[in-house]
Structure formats: structure tokens, C-alpha cells
Amino acid sequence: MGSNWPLLSLLIWLPVLGGFATLAFGRERADGARWFSLLVALAVLLLSLPLYTGHDAASAAMQFVERAPWVPSFDIFYHLGVDGISIALILLTTLCTVLVIIGAWRSVEERVHQYLAAFLILEGMMIGVFAAMDAMLFYVFFEAMLIPMFIIIGVWGGPRRVYASLKFFLYTFLGSIFMLVGLIYLYLKGGSFALADLYQLPLGATEQTWLFFAFLAGFAIKVPMFPVHTWLPDAHVEAPTGGSVILAAIMLKIGGYGFIRFSLPITPDAGQEWAWLMIALSLVAVVYVGMVALVQADMKKLIAYSSVAHMGFVTLGTFIVFALVARPEGADAARLGLQGAMVQMVSHGLISGAMFSCVGVLYDRMHTRMIKDYGGVVNTMPWFAALWVFFSMANSGLPGTSGFVGEFMVILASFQYSPVVALLAALTLIIGAGYSLWLVKRVIFGAVANENVAQLKDVNPREALVLGVFALGVLALGVYPKPLTDLMDASIAQLVQQLLASKL
Amino acid sequence: MITAADIVPLAPEIFLLGATCALLLIDLFLSDQRRGLVHFLALLTLAGTAILAARAGFDPAADTTAFGGMFVRDVMADALKVFICVITGAAFVYAKPYLQDRDLFKGEFYVLCLTCVLGMLVMVSAGNLVTAYLGLELQALSAYALVALHRDNRLASEAGMKYFVLGSLASGMLLYGMSMLYGATGTLDLAVLHEASAQAADRTLLLFGVVFIVVGIAFKFGAAPFHMWIPDVYHGAPTAITLFIGSAPKIAAFGLAYRLLVDGTGMLDEEWRIMIGWLAALSLVIGNVVAIAQTNLKRMLAYSTVSHVGFLFLGLAAGTAAGYAAAMFYAITYALMSTAAFAAIILLSRRGFEAEEIDDFRGLNRRHPWYALLVLLVMFSLAGVPPLVGFWSKLVVLQAAIQGDLLWLAIVAIVFAVIGAYYYLRVVKVMYFDAPTEDTLPGKRDPQLKLLLTANALLLLVLGLFWAPLIELCERALGV
Numbered sequence: 010m011g012s013n014w015p016l017l018s019l020l021i022w023l024p025v026l027g028g029f030a031t032l033a034f035g036r037e038r039a040d041g042a043r044w045f046s047l048l049v050a051l052a053v054l055l056l057s058l059p060l061y062t063g064h065d066a067a068s069a070a071m072q073f074v075e076r077a078p079w080v081p082s083f084d085i086f087y088h089l090g091v092d093g094i095s096i097a098l099i100l101l102t103t104l105c106t107v108l109v110i111i112g113a114w115r116s117v118e119e120r121v122h123q124y125l126a127a128f129l130i131l132e133g134m135m136i137g138v139f140a141a142m143d144a145m146l147f148y149v150f151f152e153a154m155l156i157p158m159f160i161i162i163g164v165w166g167g168p169r170r171v172y173a174s175l176k177f178f179l180y181t182f183l184g185s186i187f188m189l190v191g192l193i194y195l196y197l198k199g200g201s202f203a204l205a206d207l208y209q210l211p212l213g214a215t216e217q218t219w220l221f222f223a224f225l226a227g228f229a230i231k232v233p234m235f236p237v238h239t240w241l242p243d244a245h246v247e248a249p250t251g252g253s254v255i256l257a258a259i260m261l262k263i264g265g266y267g268f269i270r271f272s273l274p275i276t277p278d279a280g281q282e283w284a285w286l287m288i289a290l291s292l293v294a295v296v297y298v299g300m301v302a303l304v305q306a307d308m309k310k311l312i313a314y315s316s317v318a319h320m321g322f323v324t325l326g327t328f329i330v331f332a333l334v335a336r337p338e339g340a341d342a343a344r345l346g347l348q349g350a351m352v353q354m355v356s357h358g359l360i361s362g363a364m365f366s367c368v369g370v371l372y373d374r375m376h377t378r379m380i381k382d383y384g385g386v387v388n389t390m391p392w393f394a395a396l397w398v399f400f401s402m403a404n405s406g407l408p409g410t411s412g413f414v415g416e417f418m419v420i421l422a423s424f425q426y427s428p429v430v431a432l433l434a435a436l437t438l439i440i441g442a443g444y445s446l447w448l449v450k451r452v453i454f455g456a457v458a459n460e461n462v463a464q465l466k467d468v469n470p471r472e473a474l475v476l477g478v479f480a481l482g483v484l485a486l487g488v489y490p491k492p493l494t495d496l497m498d499a500s501i502a503q504l505v506q507q508l509l510a511s512k513l
Numbered sequence: 514m515i516t517a518a519d520i521v522p523l524a525p526e527i528f529l530l531g532a533t534c535a536l537l538l539i540d541l542f543l544s545d546q547r548r549g550l551v552h553f554l555a556l557l558t559l560a561g562t563a564i565l566a567a568r569a570g571f572d573p574a575a576d577t578t579a580f581g582g583m584f585v586r587d588v589m590a591d592a593l594k595v596f597i598c599v600i601t602g603a604a605f606v607y608a609k610p611y612l613q614d615r616d617l618f619k620g621e622f623y624v625l626c627l628t629c630v631l632g633m634l635v636m637v638s639a640g641n642l643v644t645a646y647l648g649l650e651l652q653a654l655s656a657y658a659l660v661a662l663h664r665d666n667r668l669a670s671e672a673g674m675k676y677f678v679l680g681s682l683a684s685g686m687l688l689y690g691m692s693m694l695y696g697a698t699g700t701l702d703l704a705v706l707h708e709a710s711a712q713a714a715d716r717t718l719l720l721f722g723v724v725f726i727v728v729g730i731a732f733k734f735g736a737a738p739f740h741m742w743i744p745d746v747y748h749g750a751p752t753a754i755t756l757f758i759g760s761a762p763k764i765a766a767f768g769l770a771y772r773l774l775v776d777g778t779g780m781l782d783e784e785w786r787i788m789i790g791w792l793a794a795l796s797l798v799i800g801n802v803v804a805i806a807q808t809n810l811k812r813m814l815a816y817s818t819v820s821h822v823g824f825l826f827l828g829l830a831a832g833t834a835a836g837y838a839a840a841m842f843y844a845i846t847y848a849l850m851s852t853a854a855f856a857a858i859i860l861l862s863r864r865g866f867e868a869e870e871i872d873d874f875r876g877l878n879r880r881h882p883w884y885a886l887l888v889l890l891v892m893f894s895l896a897g898v899p900p901l902v903g904f905w906s907k908l909v910v911l912q913a914a915i916q917g918d919l920l921w922l923a924i925v926a927i928v929f930a931v932i933g934a935y936y937y938l939r940v941v942k943v944m945y946f947d948a949p950t951e952d953t954l955p956g957k958r959d960p961q962l963k964l965l966l967t968a969n970a971l972l973l974l975v976l977g978l979f980w981a982p983l984i985e986l987c988e989r990a991l992g993v
Binding site for chain 1: 924
């Protein structure tokens with residue numbers, strides 16, 4: 010636990026205040042805004058490291074807790090705390106924000122200060138989501154996050170940005186507002202918004218089902234699960250590079266995190282009952298959406314659909330748990346499934362962030378995302394090609410990269426439930442390799458396609474730094490995932506214990 | 514026999530009346546150049562009234578009645594009066610540059626507004642059907658005249674006329690309902706009526722009375738299907754006056770509704786809760802759907818008012834003290850948001866140009882990022898996105914509705930809240946995503962207006978982060 014100063018509050022509010030301060034730089038001092046926001050993001054990254062070092066991995070209890078009354082008459086508390094699961098995602102957030110700011114250094118020239126400010130404010134909100142221990146506080150951060158993202162997509166996005174940003178906002182708003190009704194219901198029933206109290210609250214079977222679907226509405230759209238994933242390709246394609254990176258790397262994870270924090274422990278019996286549906290939808294995402302990715306003509310759209318497919322693994326690992334804990338000796342496999350889902354979240358955060366950054370690198374040079382406009386990039390950009398190939402391999406789940414670890418754990422867990430489910434899930438290794446490598450073949454390899462490709466320049470040091478950090482992360486997690494799994498082990502074991510106890 | 518005990522509770526009203534009369538006289542002796550003095554004195558009057566209203570420190574122990582129960586002074590009345598005065602004061606500051614540009618900067622504006630405020634104060638303190646009606650008519654008649662203040666303007670005259678005709682009809686309904694209540698119970702006193710309505714022999718007559726009362730209240734709020742006057746009046750009236758009649762009177766209307774429905778016919782709440790619930794559902798549907806089709810910002814905000822009234826009615830329909838506190842919170846926060854939204858129109862308007870089309874906000878972010886940010890805060894607050902206060906006001910009424918077994922209504926409300934979010938987002942979209950046109954320039958750069966708009970919009974954020982004091986005040990006012 011260590012320090013006595015409010016580390017989590019600092020992590021949330023430093024970027025938010027830094028964001029507003031960045032606005033003050035104005036249009037004329039763009040470089041000042043760049044350096045300042047980078048400084049803030051680096052400071053936040055450094056401040057987030059003590060979470061890892063100061064965290065007691067043996068304990069599943071919430072750590073670095075801060076608690077103050079916020080609205081006493083409604084029992085809403087400003088209650089922060091983190092466990093292994095949150096810490097992993099907070100570290101991912103702080104790292105990605107730094108990379109996004111570096112990545113935008115020269116590729117965003119229009120209203121830079123506002124762009125950077127939006128990302129810093131967004132970072133604060135996202136850390137808040139991962140650190141909130143009060144359901145209402147969680148909801149506030151969960152929703153407030155939409156405002157900067159709406160602006161990011163709408164102002165710096167592509168040609169259909171208005172449509173994409175509105176669709177993004179309204180879709181997620183619709184989902185989360187059902188969750189709000191669920192939270193109010195829980196509050197009226199239990200008299201508390203504290204997550205720890207909601208975990209203890211006994212609930213009837215019908216109530217649980219309604220609540221389960223209320224949470225599902227909120228989180229399934231965020232993840233996004235099939236069939237409510239349609240906002241994602243639009244948002245991803247139209248968002249600027251940084252927006253796509255944050256969207257894929259962190260915002261989607263908030264859906265998965267929500268399942269783990271809310272759906273699983275609050276409505277375990279309903280989860281048990283509806284696990285078949287969730288598993289089925291996850292498999293559809295993995296197989297069907299994976300195939301949809303195959304036929305895309307737009308690189309960003311392809312990666313967006315691949316994100317949906319990979320997030321299918323996260324939901325599969327999360328909900329297969331219900332099928333497993335029901336059987337004797339299933340607890341170990343259940344832990345494996347959840348571990349796999351979490352590793353997959355972190356890994357997909359790094360890989361998809363890297364893939365979108367790669368597309369950003371190409372887009373800055375060619376101003377097109379269409380696959381047919383490329384070909385033979387390896388001839389002019391050898392370093393870039395090497396990195397792209399590496400990330401594509403990771404995306405298709407090559408052993409030795411982080412992409413393999415999470416998928417393997419989830420497949421292993423699902424095998425103990427049903428070999429058929431495991432087989433379907435394992436299809437992703439083929440389909441994923443299909444769309445990732447075919448993309449590589451069409452964009453990177455072959456003869457130089459046209460004049461524009463012939464004039465491409467290889468990655469500059471700044472881009473190399475961003476992609477290099479992503480690559481290091483992917484490789485490190487792939488070779489030695491133990492620090493990450495150790496970090497989350499205690500929390501996940503406790504979660505499985507919670508699932509074993511019925512709330513009826 | 515009138516005693517000091519009767520006079521003292523009326524101190525804010527008496528002060529306001531006296532000051533308004535004095536202002537009317539002073540105005541006669543002022544030249545046009547020195548009209549600013551009236552503005553200053555009017556603000557001073559409101560400040561004095563607010564201080565007198567707040568003098569008991571919102572202590573429930575200080576509740577009294579005067580004139581044999583005609584007039585009630587309690588925490589709710591005091592709190593509503595303070596907010597009515599504060600918001601009217603803001604409306605004066607916002608209105609000044611607008612009126613000056615259009616040669617409407619006259620003493621009449623202030624005198625009419627202040628009598629309107631007097632009517633509102635009487636309304637929220639009504640302890641008797643007659644007091645309630647008196648306050649309502651004083652408020653309404655001043656408002657009719659205000660809407661038609663720009664008498665050479667065809668739209669404004671038309672709006673004034675429409676407002677007058679429909680408003681009189683609604684007043685008639687209300688009066689008719691009151692007469693039925695009197696017929697059924699034999700009393701005009703709300704407290705006595707409350708007791709008597711429980712044992713009234715003729716329940717049918719009583720219920721008919723309640724129906725007409727609800728219609729009258731719905732009209733004053735602008736709840737669907739009695740909302741027809743809202744878009745035309747909001748659109749036709751000069752923006753400065755729309756700002757005024759769109760904000761403070763909603764707070765007063767809440768006070769009136771509480772006095773008549775809860776204080777007066779609280780025993781019949783089983784019946785009127787159903788009516789209010791359906792009015793809420795209709796308002797949410799009509800307000801939000803029709804607002805999408807508007808291209809004129811004033812009309813859009815008018816329909817948005819209808820939908821917000823639907824939300825406010827959710828709290829009333831819950832029929833619990835917590836629900837009324839939620840509705841009161843909603844009325845106050847809505848008035849704050851609505852003033853800021855209309856103030857943004859005033860900011861961008863100038864002589865000969867009304868920035869009332871949504872397209873007039875095109876590209877505001879490139880020209881004036883600060884104002885764009887402020888309008889963004891206002892719009893997201895109206896849409897109910899946290900951390901702005903508009904979210905909390907929706908949360909408290911939703912919670913009250915669910916607690917009052919109105920889950921269906923809560924679901925209707927949230928679905929239409931999402932639909933409603935679209936048109937607020939469209940304003941943000943126009944400001945941030947579109948390229949500017951020639952006209953996207955703030956008009957008269959009145960420093961007070963800019964400062965107050967900044968404070969007003971930031972208040973929505975600050976209240977969103979620290980809303981505990983306000984909701985606690987509302988809860989204390991209603992004895993939660």
C-alpha cells in the first residue's frame with residue numbers, strides 16, 4: 010500500500026486539469042501544447058508505476074483506497090480503489106496515452122491543442138472508470154468519457170465523421186442508460202451504490218435476469234459484442250489515428266471490465282442461466298465477424314472487425330466461467346478462462362493499438378486507407394514492413410507474441426467445457442491468420458503498386474519509437490506473461506469464489 | 514385584524530412591490546442615456562428580495578402562515594423565491610445588450626418583469642386557492658405583455674396574442690377546477706381542503722375539479738398535449754424575453770403545482786399521479802421527437818422544454834416527498850440550463866441579426882473556442898450527460914419514479930432521453946464539426962453578458978461535481 014497521498018485521485022485529475030491547461034496554449038503555440046501534454050502524460054505514466062510496485066499481489070482486496078462522501082443523501086461516495094485487474098488496465102491506459110500523444114506529433118496539425126486536451130481528459134476519465142469503487146462514480150466516468158471521444162471523432166475524423174460520431178455517441182448512450190436504471194434499482198433495493206455492498210446483496214432469479222440484461226445493454230455495446238457491434242467499424246474508420254488507438258486499446262476493454270466488475274459478481278445466477286447465450290454470441294463474433302474482416306477493402310475497417318472478433322475471445326473467456334464453475338473441479342478452469350480473458354484484453358490493447366498506429370503511419374503518407382492503393386510497401390519501407398508483419402503475426406495469435414497467450418488460455422478453458430466450443434474458438438487462429446496475413450500480402454509484399462508507393466519514406470524515429478514500444482510490449486507479454494498473470498491472480502481467484510456462491 | 518405576524522412573512526413581496534412602484538416612478542424622470550440606472554436598481558431590488566426571502570436561513574423551524582392561512586412561508590417557498598430572484602437577475606443582465614440593440618431598452622421591461630416575479634412569489638407561497646390564482650394571473654398578465662413588448666414586430670404580437678388567448682383559457686380551466694373543489698368541500702383554504710377532500714361526500718365532483726386543476730398546471734408548465742403555445746411564444750418573443758419566461762416561471766410553476774396538488778388535493782394523489790404520469794409520457798415523446806425536426810434553435814429549445822417538463826413530472830408522479838424534492842431540483846437546474854442556452858443565442862446576436870437558427874452556430878469553435886466550449890457544456894447538460902448537473906437532475910427524478918413503482922415511465926423517459934440527446938448533439942456538431950460562416954461572430958461584446966454566461970455554464974459543471982448542497986436544500990424544503 011505504501012504511500013499515504015491520494016495516488017488514484019492524482020492519476021484521474023492530473024490529466025484532466027492538464028487537459029484544460031493544454032487548451033490555454035491556443036492555436037498559435039501548438040508546439041508548446043505538444044510538449045506540455047506529453048509532459049503531463051509522462052508524469053501520469055510515471056505516477057501509475059507505483060500502483061504496480063506498491064501493489065500487494067497476494068491480496069485480492071482493493072488497494073490504494075480513497076473514500077469520501079460525495080452526495081450523502083443519495084449514499085454516493087467518491088470511492089476509489091484498485092485490484093490487480095484494474096491496475097493492469099490503468100497501466101495500459103497511461104502507456105497508450107503517451108504513445109498516442111507522440112504519435113500525433115506531426116500527423117495532427119489542425120487545432121492541436123484541442124486534440125491533445127481531449128486525449129488527456131479522456132485519459133483521466135478512463136482511469137476513473139477503472140478505479141471507481143462506487144457504481145455511480147463508475148457511471149459518471151463511463152459516460153463522461155463519451156464527450157471527448159465524440160469531439161475527437163467528429164472534429165479530426167474522416168469524411169463521414171459526423172455520422173460516425175453521432176452513431177458512436179447515441180449507441181453507447183442508449184446502452185449505458187439501461188445500466189443506469191439497473192443501478193438505481195440495485196440502490197433502491199440495497200441502499201448503497203458501493204460495489205462491495207452490491208456484491209453481497211441477495212437477489213431473486215427474475216431480478217437477476219433483468220439486471221443481467223441491463224448490464225449487458227451497457228457493456229455489450231461497449232465491447233462490442235455481436236450483434237451490437239455495428240457502430241465500431243464506422244467509429245474506427247472515421248476516427249483519427251489516435252482516436253482509433255484509444256478506442257480499440259482501452260475503450261473496448263471497459264466493456265469487458267464492466268462484465269467482470271458488474272455482471273459476474275452482481276448477477277451470478279442469471280449469468281449461469283444465460284451463459285449459453287453469451288458463449289454463442291462470443292463464438293459468432295469470433296467466427297462470423299472474423300470472416301467479415303476477411304472481405305474488407307479498407308484497412309481500418311478490417312482491423313476494426315478483427316477487434317470485434319478478438320473481443321469475442323474476451324467475452325468467451327468471461328462467460329465460459331459460468332459453464333465451468335457449475336461442474337466439480339471446474340474452479341481451476343474457470344480461473345484460467347478469466348485469466349485468459351484479461352490477458353487477451355491487455356494483449357489486444359497493445360496489438361490493436363499498434364495496428365491502428367501502423368495504418369496511421371501509412372495514412373499520413375498516402376492519405377488513403379484502401380488496400381487496393383497499396384502493394385509492395387516493403388520495397389520502400391523495410392523497417393515499417395518488419396514491424397507490420399510482426400504485429401500481424403501477433404494479431405493472428407503466433408506463439409511467442411501476447412496474442413497467443415490469451416487466446417490459448419481461453420481455448421484451453423473452453424475445451425474443458427466442450428471440445429466443440431474450443432474447436433470453434435480455435436478457428437480464429439485460422440481466420441485471424443487469414444485476414445491478417447492476406448492484408449500483409451496485399452499491402453506489404455508484391456511489386457510496388459504505383460508511383461505513390463514508390464515515393465514512400467520509411468518510418469521516422471518518432472514513429473519507430475511508438476511502434477517499437479508497442480512491439481516490445483507484445484513480445485514481452487508473449488514470452489513471459491507471468492508478471493501480468495501474477496498481478497491479477499488473487500483478484501481472479503476471489504472473483505471465482507464469488508461466482509460459486511449463489512445469491513438467490 | 515392585521516398584525517405584525519401577518520406582515521413580516523410577506524417582507525420579500527412587500528419590498529418587491531414597493532420597489533417596483535418606485536422604479537416605475539423613477540423611470541419617468543430618466544432620460545434614455547441614463548436608463549442604465551433602472552437596470553441597476555432592478556437588480557438591486559431582486560437582490561434585496563432574495564436576501565429577505567433567505568433571511569430565515571432555510572430553517573424548517575421558522576415555517577409560518579399569515580392572513581389566516583392565505584399565505585404560507587416555508588423552506589420550499591423561501592428556496593424557490595431565492596432562485597426565482599437569482600435567475601431573473603441573470604435574465605436582466607443577459608437581456609440588457611439585446612434590448613439596447615433593438616431599441617427595447619425601456620423601463621417597462623423591468624417593471625413588467627418585476628411584477629411577473631411578484632406574481633411568482635405569491636404563487637409559491639399560496640396557502641389558499643384564491644392566493645394561488647391571484648399570483649398566477651399577476652404572473653401571466655405581465656408575461657403576456659412582455660411577449661408583445663416589441664409591438665412593431667409581427668411575430669412578437671402574434672405570439673403575445675396566442676399566449677394571451679390560450680393562457681386565459683388555461684386560467685379559466687384552473688378557476689373552474691377550483692370552483693369545483695370549493696363546491697365539493699366548501700373551503701378555499703388548501704390545508705383545510707386537504708383534510709376535507711378525504712371525507713368529501715361527492716368524490717366525482719372533487720375528481721373533476723382535480724382534472725381541471727391538472728390541466729391548468731400542465732398548461733402553465735407547457736406539458737404535452739397543452740404545449741401548443743410554447744414553440745410559438747418562445748419563437749415569436751424577443752430572445753431576451755423568451756429567456757425570462759422560459760426559466761424562472763418554471764420554478765414558480767413547480768411551486769404552484771406542489772401547493773395545489775400536494776398541499777391541496779394530496780389525498781387524491783392516487784388519481785392525479787396517473788394523470789401526471791401520462792402527461793409526462795406524452796411530453797417526453799412529443800417534446801423529444803418534434804424537437805429533432807426543428808432548424809430554429811429557439812423552437813428546438815421550446816420543444817426541449819416540453820420534454821424537460823416531462824422529466825420534471827416524473828418526480829411529481831412518483832408521489833413521494835423524495836419525488837417532489839427531485840422535481841424541485843429539476844425545476845431549479847433546468848432554469849439554470851435554459852437561461853444559459855438562450856443567453857448563447859443573445860451572445861451571437863447583434864443589431865439586425867438574430868442567431869436563432871442552429872446553423873448560425875456553425876464553426877463557432879474555430880472563431881471562439883471558449884464560447885463553443887461553454888455552449889457544449891450547456892448542451893451536454895441539457896442532454897443529461899455526466900458530470901454535468903443535467904445528469905443528476907435526471908437521475909434523481911428517475912430514481913423517484915422507480916421508487917414510486919413507475920418503472921414503465923422511467924423506461925419511456927430514458928429511451929426518449931437518448932432520442933433527445935440527438936438534437937443537443939446536433940448543436941455541438943454544428944459548432945465543432947462544421948466550417949464557420951460569415952455570421953458566426955458574437956455580436957455586441959458586452960462584458961457583463963460574457964462574464965455571466967461563463968459563470969452560468971461553468972456553474973452547470975461545478976454543480977455537476979458538487980450537487981449535494983442543492984439536493985439537500987430541496988430535501989430539507991420538502992421534509993425528506
